[in-house]
Amino acid sequence: MSMKTEALQAAHGAEEQPLHHQFEELPQQNESYVVGMWVFLVTEIMFFGGMFLAYVLYRWRYSEAWFEAHTKLDIPLGTTNTVVLLTSSLTMALAVHFAQLRNKRLQLAMLGATIGLACVFLVIKAFEWSAKFQHGLVPGPNFTWEGLVPAPQAQLFYSLYFGMTGLHALHVIIGIVVIGVLALLTALDHPLVKNDFIPTELVGLYWHFVDIVGIFLFPLFYLIPK
Amino acid sequence: MSTVAPVFQGESPQSPPSYLKAGHTIKSWLLTGDHKRIAILYLIAVSVFFFFGSIAASMIRVELVSPRGVMLENDTYNKVFTAHGIIMIFFFLIPAIPAVLGNFLLPIMIGARDLAFPRLNLLSWYLYVAGGLCALLAMAFGGVDTGWTFYTPYSSMYSNTNVTLTIVGAFIAGFSSIATGINFIVTVHKMRAPGMTWFRLPLMVWGSYATSVIIVLGTPVVAITLLLVVMERVFHIGVFSPELGGDPVLFQHLFWFYSHPAVYIMILPAMGVINEVITCFTRKRIFGYHFIAFSSLAIAGLGFLVWGHHMFVSSQSMYQGMVFSLLSYLVAVPSAIKTFNWTATIYKGSVRFQTPFLYVLGFIGLFVVGGLTGLFLAAMSTDVHLTDTYFVVAHFHYVMVGGTIMGFLAGLHFWWPKFFGKMYPDNWGKLSALIIFIGFNLTFLPQFVLGYLGMPRRYHYYYFAPEFQFWHIASTAGASILAVGFLIPAVYLLWSLKYGPDAGPNPWGAKGLEWTIPSPPPTTNFVEIPVVREEPYAYDAEADEREERVPAETKR
């Protein structure tokens, strides 16, 4: 946290951050936004939580079928994607760091890198998904399952796989849009973000949450033990 | 006199205009960030939904007068009771007190200029309206017949009505709730005025805070659950359908994990309102402040652990049932604590029988019955007989109508002069409170008997058991009285907007920061942020009585 204090002091030395009318002072405003973001992330955890509960139930109930079903997932691609996501978390953290130091150039570069890595993640995910489409592993009337375990149980695995990675991918897309808007506003010195590292920090919190979900999804779907 | 620095802030020549006069264009309302204007927008919207929900309720009651129905077909009847449930729960009861009274009062009560995130607040209203429109569209064009509980696999595989669009509506409205919840939590944590410590907060704020915690933790779960139902309808993913390997009871677990706490989303803010009104009209400090505050949190916490009592006959295991039953008995205790504390608050007060206080009396009476009849349903053996019958219907109407709507009306009548600066005719208010109380009991007491006799809920016809008819007729008769009771306030409150006498900043002589500013308040609430130096509810019944006895001339 000392980095933040330094940054705040640096900020106070330079131009003042804008203060919105409902707040009395800057620390109150900044803390409000951060607390608000954390509460929002709690709702996100509960949102994914419902699906994780369904996952736990059916993995426990149909453990054999799920093991069989998971072997059709591409572990190298999944691993690559996890690494990509982790790296994007690093670049995002650096973007926040440079925002606090008011180094606009490096902040923008790091935001750009994060967007880039997020796009790489989506492209890899798209390859994975299209392979599943070709192999008829998409739940629904066209679901085909050749293995020994019953098709409905394998289909449930893929239902939750598509449901959860799909919801995660949706979060990644939203993240790309939000980071893009943030970068644009920063580049234009828009008053919403000028001299204010809090928006970057908030977006960073969101992005780390998206990463953490991704990190949970990888072992849960790709690395099911026999 | 007040909890604020001694200077009264209103009515000085340079005081800013009231929030109602801060702009007259439609745009100035629809794009406002002012929590008070948003509260008014919510008030209008929830009133509209209450009206629609009541129409559906009347149709249900008329239909049940005869064992073979009066005018509707089976599927129409099913759509009508579904509409009643969805509109009343998702679009009236859940937002009514938090989004109207809470929105308006919470920032003022803690001495803030606005909620922490005004634009998010406005967004939540738009989401609410959008969700509501989706649901209304679904009902207008074909309807939906799953019941508000959307039980699978009926909702996900069998019903061929507009389930998807309705769920989209409920889903969007859920995000509106979440936005309000986040806003309240942050505001209470970060925006309190100097000196406004946690234990100086008005108990209404504690109630709203506990509600927000439930919203934040529960609403996302029901959102994803409903989303899964839609995905099952559209893509046949099979999470809930046994034909596809899923488990229909999983839906019930996920659904009640939210929907039982949702009952507390509806009742906790009402309890908060009761604290404010009962202290003012008994001129007493609240009895047992800390116990009331912590009982709200206890209800919020325990409320998440009792959902299984909706499922005693759904094939869950005996031991699971026992745990849920035990926890359900425990959650009754904090409610009992509140009730006894309110009773003790009246003791040695200086009681004024004005409209808001009558609603409080009604609330206590009906909530006690509603809460205690919950014990029948938390008991595993009696629940077997009573669940899914009219006993349940009567029980939750006692809690939700007797509790939430009485609380809402108490609060609306208490703060109406603050909202609009106008007084309504108190005698009409008292009359309507009495009519509502009588009509309500006539409507729902017979339903306890019906439930015990075995009338299942969601039944259109009961020609198998024509002996139920007497009680249905009694209930419908009561409902018509109740309807009159609801119409009267609608008339005189609207009348008061134009013809009501000016209320002045503090018509009730009430304590609390909201009564230290003009009525209606200026846009930024306070000219200067107040410094709180007093404990909450600094009423003194004895002093008030002494003052009352001083002849009017010497008072001047």
Place this chain on the structure above:
Amino acid sequence: MNFPLMPDQASNFARPYDALFFALTALTILFTVIVGALVLYFAVKYRKGNRVDRSGAVESHLGLEITWTVIPLILGLVMFWWAAKLYVDTRQPPQDAMEIFVIGKQWMWHAQHANGVRENNELHVPVGVPVRLTMISQDVIHSFFVPQFRIKQDVLPGRYTQQWFIATKPGKYNLFCAEYCGTQHSEMGGYIYALPPQEFQKWLASGGDKKRPNQPTMADLGKQLYDRLACGNCHGSQDSPRGPSLYGLYGARRRMTDGSIVEATASYIREAIKNPYAKINEGYQNTMPEYRELTEEDLLNLIAYIRTLGTSKAPGPVLGNAMPAQIDGGNR
């Protein structure tokens, strides 16, 4: 028009459940009256302008708070214990209960007696004899509700649920579906007829209301199905490399490939037929085809037949070669 206050007490559950119901009712009335009377008494006594002593009012009192926390808590726990104990004690059906199978579907109840008598939207049961219902739904969730018996049990698709009772009074009682199930939910009901035992036996022997005696029993129908599907090719009278024997299966405890021990209940057997790979007996491969097209009625008949194969292994012919006729011998 009459205004009844309580339903008939017509089963073993009615009296004990009603006793609890009345105790809770008394508690409700007591507390409502206490709170209501206190509130009104205080409100009137301390109304504005009434000259009464208002001095010495306190704003908190730990002793009072503890009192009105502990008393409701104790009362609540007592009620919980009473209710839970009653529920647990009456949960398990007696071993010798007469079994009736019930299928719920949109929008009717279909019941099958073991001897093959079927009924729709009606159920005849003997008075004084424990009856166990094994129930399943063919589509959505229903709920089997007989108010005069104080029983209710959800009827789920894909899984058997059980309910038992002893009718104690001859008569005609309501049967309702209590879980909303679609358009004609309110008409998915009928009547339960509780008959004196001899009368019931006569009714059953004469083939029920349709007066068709000597129908094939459920087990007979199950046997026909067993033969038609050639189940015996793999499941003979003794374990074969292809499949375990069904003799003595019902109620037995078997070890599965994942190490778990499973009791062969009706639900297990149903799943094993429709969905053979969900659980596989230790030492076997998952080679059995899925019989997904079987109706719930078929499955109940098959289970009824499997039950007749007894609880101990019968001597039989060579492995994997059991002819249905041979299986038939000695076990009926």
